[in-house]
Amino acid sequence: MKRKPLQTLAVYLLLLGGSAVFMLPLVWMVATAVKPIDQTMTVPPVWVPYQWYAQVDGQSLAVDRVGNDPLSPGSVIVVAEETGERMIVPEGAMTWRVAPRWENFHLAIEAMGSFWRYFGNTVLLAVLTVIGTVCSSAVAAYGFSRIDWPGRDKLFILALATMMVPFPVLMVPLYSLFRALGWIGTLQPLWVPTFFAIPFNVFLLRQFFRTIPADLSDAARIDGCGEFRIFFQVILPLARPALVVVAVLQFLATWNDFLGPLIFLTDQEDFTLALGLQAYQSRQGGTEWHYLMAASTLVVLPVVILFFVAQKALIEGISMTGLKG
Amino acid sequence: MTRGERRNLAVGLTFISPWLIGFFAFTLYPVLASLYYAFCDYDVLTRPVWIGTLNFQDMVTDDVFWKSLYNTLYYTAFAVPLGLVLSLMVAVLLNQSARGRSVFRTLFFMPSIVPLVAVAMIWLWMFNGSFGLLNQALALVGIRGPNWLNDEAWVKPSLVLAGLWQTGGTIVIFLASLQDVPRSLYESADLDGAPAWRKLWHITIPLISPVIYFNLIIGIINALQMFVIPFVMFKTTGGPNRSGFFYAVYLYQNAFQYNQMGYACALAWVLFLLILLTTAAATLLTRRHIYYAGG
Numbered sequence: 001m002k003r004k005p006l007q008t009l010a011v012y013l014l015l016l017g018g019s020a021v022f023m024l025p026l027v028w029m030v031a032t033a034v035k036p037i038d039q040t041m042t043v044p045p046v047w048v049p050y051q052w053y054a055q056v057d058g059q060s061l062a063v064d065r066v067g068n069d070p071l072s073p074g075s076v077i078v079v080a081e082e083t084g085e086r087m088i089v090p091e092g093a094m095t096w097r098v099a100p101r102w103e104n105f106h107l108a109i110e111a112m113g114s115f116w117r118y119f120g121n122t123v124l125l126a127v128l129t130v131i132g133t134v135c136s137s138a139v140a141a142y143g144f145s146r147i148d149w150p151g152r153d154k155l156f157i158l159a160l161a162t163m164m165v166p167f168p169v170l171m172v173p174l175y176s177l178f179r180a181l182g183w184i185g186t187l188q189p190l191w192v193p194t195f196f197a198i199p200f201n202v203f204l205l206r207q208f209f210r211t212i213p214a215d216l217s218d219a220a221r222i223d224g225c226g227e228f229r230i231f232f233q234v235i236l237p238l239a240r241p242a243l244v245v246v247a248v249l250q251f252l253a254t255w256n257d258f259l260g261p262l263i264f265l266t267d268q269e270d271f272t273l274a275l276g277l278q279a280y281q282s283r284q285g286g287t288e289w290h291y292l293m294a295a296s297t298l299v300v301l302p303v304v305i306l307f308f309v310a311q312k313a314l315i316e317g318i319s320m321t322g323l324k325g
Numbered sequence: 326m327t328r329g330e331r332r333n334l335a336v337g338l339t340f341i342s343p344w345l346i347g348f349f350a351f352t353l354y355p356v357l358a359s360l361y362y363a364f365c366d367y368d369v370l371t372r373p374v375w376i377g378t379l380n381f382q383d384m385v386t387d388d389v390f391w392k393s394l395y396n397t398l399y400y401t402a403f404a405v406p407l408g409l410v411l412s413l414m415v416a417v418l419l420n421q422s423a424r425g426r427s428v429f430r431t432l433f434f435m436p437s438i439v440p441l442v443a444v445a446m447i448w449l450w451m452f453n454g455s456f457g458l459l460n461q462a463l464a465l466v467g468i469r470g471p472n473w474l475n476d477e478a479w480v481k482p483s484l485v486l487a488g489l490w491q492t493g494g495t496i497v498i499f500l501a502s503l504q505d506v507p508r509s510l511y512e513s514a515d516l517d518g519a520p521a522w523r524k525l526w527h528i529t530i531p532l533i534s535p536v537i538y539f540n541l542i543i544g545i546i547n548a549l550q551m552f553v554i555p556f557v558m559f560k561t562t563g564g565p566n567r568s569g570f571f572y573a574v575y576l577y578q579n580a581f582q583y584n585q586m587g588y589a590c591a592l593a594w595v596l597f598l599l600i601l602l603t604t605a606a607a608t609l610l611t612r613r614h615i616y617y618a619g620g
Contacts, residue, residue: 007521008421011418011421011422012422012425014418015418015419015422015425015429018415018418018433019429019432019433022432022433022435022436022490022493023432023435023436024458025436025447025448025451025458025490026435026436026439026447028447028450028451028458029443029446029447029450032450040456041455041456042456043455043456043461043464044461044464044465045456045458045461136343136344136347139340139341139343140340140341140343140344142340143336143337143338143339143340143341143344144340144341147333147336147337147340148333148337149330149333149334149336149337149338150326150330150334151334152337155341158348159344159348162348162352164546164600164601165352165356165597166546166549166550166593166596166597166600167550168550168573168576168577168589168592168593168596169355169356169359169590169593169594169596169597170351170352170355170356170359171576171580171589171593172355172358172359172362172367172369172580172586172589172590172593173354173355173356173358173359173362173590174351174355175369175580175581175586176358176369176586177350177354177355179369193347193351195343196343196344196346196347196348196350196351197341197343197344197347198347199344202344227336227340231340252438255440256440256441258440258441258442258552258553258556258557259552259553259577262577263577263581273440274440274441274442275442277442277443277446278442278445278557281446281557282560286449289450289453289456292446292450293446293447293450295446296443296446296447299440299442299443300439300440300443303438303439303440304435304438307435307438311431314438315430315434315497318494318497318498319497319498319500319501320501321498
């Protein structure tokens with residue numbers, strides 16, 4: 001297909017502009033996260049945080065710029081960061097340097113209270129739910145694809161149909177069930193169910209298992225292998241890419257989950273990062289934007305890292321959900 | 326049933342037993358219980374008391390119910406079609422660019438994996454009336470932007486805009502389906518001298534119509550259950566004059582703040598029916614236009 005150069009140029013310009021617009025909110029989040037508070041509230045906005053310095057007696061002092069001195073034009077009023085001393089210095093003695101305030105992250109962590117508890121809880125939940133989903137969904141997907149038994153496909157359609165049930169329908173009875181079990185206020189309601197095969201993941205793995213030739217299983221059966229050995233030694237090693245997809249999707253789902261923790265967790269100490277971030281925001285009332293954006297950056301960062309590590313698996317997994325659906 | 330068949334049934338059921346147990350405990354039982362509670366007065370602490378259809382009758386005269394329903398339908402009606410059009414446009418552009426496709430795809434996709442709580446924080450700040458990026462950008466072209474999330478008229482459009490930002494998953498699904506459209510079709514259209522928009526309308530869209538339908542249904546289901554962003558932005562107050570009060574938030578409020586679990590279950594079942602009806606309507610309306618290559 002031959003295309004006119006003008007058309008190609010237009011395509012790239014649109015893609016460049018579009019992706020810039022999509023990235024802007026994230027860039028803005030990070031830029032705000034490393035600013036001092038006064039630079040968050042400026043028109044036009046500050047993109048790269050800076051620090052003013054005044055040359056006083058041959059020394060370079062970090063200062064806050066208060067404003068121009070109305071009495072002597074060409075001079076500015078500054079306040080030394082360290083001593084709090086008020087000074088008037090000539091405009092020519094002022095310089096500025098790029099100065100991201102990395103300490104905002106540390107301060108945001110302190111302001112959030114139990115950040116590291118939240119982080120630990122979220123990581124623990126992520127590990128448990130990933131193990132639970134991958135193991136249980138793989139076992140169930142094997143039963144739904146590699147063994148022939150009467151009624152199998154009807155039951156599988158039932159499994160798919162349960163995906164239509166919205167969570168709000170299940171929410172109240174699950175709450176009273178977990179309450180009766182004494183699980184409210186613990187992490188259990190958030191991970192135990194993942195050990196019982198989530199239909200969406202069963203579906204993804206079943207799709208993959210079906211592409212593995214039946215001959216492989218048959219040969220193993222002739223050699224006297226039981227189904228469990230075939231599952232562990234033949235199918236699972238081959239299914240690694242699909243298992244990675246399920247693991248990554250589950251990690252993201254756990255990291256993102258808000259409603260579950262909101263309902264089932266009661267004690268601040270048990271909160272996940274998502275819940276902790278929301279609790280912090282509603283406590284501080286939304287004025288310290290630099291800390292709020294620093295905290296948000298910290299919640300987003302692990303997801304972005306995972307994305308870059310597992311990009312291929314993730315994109316494949318998401319593409320698969322649409323195509324074979 | 327032969328011995329082999331019976332053995333296979335036993336082994337098969339053993340393998341699917343995790344799902345089977347989960348199905349009974351975490352799906353079937355809750356569905357039935359929720360249906361029962363919907364006809365009860367229930368506060369979790371005491372036993373549910375059967376009250377017939379009273380919960381549903383209450384809904385008819387409940388202004389907050391109608392308001393939250395209206396907001397949710399409004400959001401769905403705009404966010405879903407706009408999201409589909411935007412993602413399809415981006416996917417078509419990505420499909421045109423041989424070089425740099427994966428880099429651009431990454432950039433468009435990344436916002437969609439940002440946890441929703443963080444999305445809410447980012448857009449609270451983006452929409453800030455005085456110092457938010459949006460109004461600063463509008464000021465550059467001489468427009469005085471509204472106070473988005475504090476202005477009744479702008480709350481829902483703001484949420485639609487924030488929702489569009491997370492359309493990366495849909496873009497990736499569309500892109501994958503575009504790559505499956507046979508090149509030969511475009512080549513023969515080129516021979517006939519068909520312009521780009523006619524190729525899009527007569528080749529691309531019909532061939533990927535099952536995927537458009539899939540994304541439409543998933544989009545509707547998700548939009549009708551919208552919870553995290555309005556909840557984080559407005560808590561349970563719903564913003565100015567409840568203009569950002571969503572159905573799922575009202576449901577949550579009834580269940581876990583008012584302890585009206587029975588009413589909450591009734592609301593949940595209405596939501597479920599609404600999802601089924603809307604997807605059925607979408608299916609009927611689009612069925613004639615969906616083309617399945619396989620037959």
